[in-house]
Amino acid sequence: MTDILVLGAGYTGVAAAIRIAVRTRRTGGRVRLVNASARFTERLRLHQTAAGQRLADFPLADVVAGTGIEFVQGRVAGLDVGRRQARLEDGRVLGYDKLIYALGAVTDASVPGxxxxxxxxxxxxxxxxxxxxxxxxxxxxxxxxxxxxxxxxxxxxxxxxxxxxxxxxxxxxxxxxxxxxxxxxxxxxxxxxxxxxxxxxxxxxxxxxxxxxxxxxxxxxxxxxxxTTGTRGLPPAAESGLSVDARGRIVVDSALRSVSHPDVYAVGDAAAVSQPYGVLHGTCQGGIPTGLHAADSLAATLRGRTPKAFRFGYVHQPVSLGRKDAVIQFTRPDDSPRRWYLRGRAAIAYKEAVSGSPLPTFGLLKRGLVPVWAFALTGGLG
Incomplete structure (x- = not known):
């Protein structure tokens, strides 16, 4: 049995956990998902929460129900990549054979105050x-x-x-x-x-x-x-000895493995993912595809196969402007703007579609399917 530990249960971590649980179900994989909160946070909608709107509540245990994933509530305090262990704030130590690091990023608080x-x-x-x-x-x-x-x-x-x-x-x-x-x-x-x-x-x-x-x-x-001026990776990555960039993100190869510790995969905002046009910036648009690809890379490695290289292209920049307006800028794969954009009611409908509840996407993954948009963004997953 391969002990797979996924740290972080945001959009990216949950997608990675479900995908690897499905891909290793017949080969004896044990998947544990660790998160500080028992609640799934819709980070794409935090500006709505800030304005006083009440959003749906998604307990993580329910989100991953039926997948065989063991949910562990606890805040990660540190990593020992030599011993392959994650330490939680309450003193618990979780060992692993393979790690998917999806702890995301935090606000860059370097400005005094x-x-x-x-x-x-x-x-x-x-x-x-x-x-x-x-x-x-x-x-x-x-x-x-x-x-x-x-x-x-x-x-x-x-x-x-x-x-x-x-x-x-x-x-x-x-x-x-x-x-x-x-x-x-x-x-x-x-x-x-x-x-x-x-x-x-x-x-x-x-x-x-x-x-x-x-x-x-x-x-x-x-x-x-x-x-809201910028983010950086959480301390456990750099403190563990993993190779990180100037913003504290784990530097990964084309399979999304750490370049210094290949038993560690990094995804989403926690990873410095290079593409021909530069390093990905943190968005859900790129986050979930990295989670899916890391899971597929890990599954391929466990089967003795060579993982495919990760490829990704941006599609849009969706922006809500309150509840009654929005604007969508369509982009080239390198995120530079195209001529086309949406505004008003059409943009509102589009924005709600792409930033709505992630449960339908997670439901597809539980059935071993991949959303069509993931293929469009990545050109096919490994």
């Missing part, structure tokens, strides 16, 4: 605290730091849900700068319609209890600061 004074999207509980804080404000200013897609979605969602609050989006560049000109114009108009104040060229040097400090000394008052 972020860890102490800013709200972040590192987990569901923290997002619920932000929602409660916003609900308790009769008036005031909310600063959203970061003009990427997460920052834009958050600013729009909060502004729409809490019109009594003044939302300020601070960003170094133009919001949604990766999109095409027409899609960006729609995004800009939506933020203006929702009353979001956009300040470009903003370089935040410090987060304070009641505001943020910009380069040059200007203070911007804030009754709540949400930090």
């Amino acid at each position: 972020v860890a102490e004074h800013a709200f972040v999207y590192d987990d569901y509980a923290g997002t619920v605290r932000l929602a409660g804080h916003l609900a308790g404000l009769a008036s005031g200013t909310v600063v959203v730091a970061g003009g990427g897609l997460t920052g834009v979605e958050s600013a729009a969602e909060i502004a729409e849900a809490h019109p009594r609050l003044h939302v300020v989006l601070l960003t170094r560049g133009r919001p949604g700068s990766m999109m095409g000109e027409r899609a960006r114009a729609h995004l800009d108009a939506a933020l203006e319609r929702l009353g979001v104040e956009v300040r470009t060229g903003a370089d935040i040097t410090k987060v304070l209890p009641e505001g943020v400090e910009l380069a040059g000394g200007e203070l911007v008052h804030s009754d709540a600061t949400l930090w």
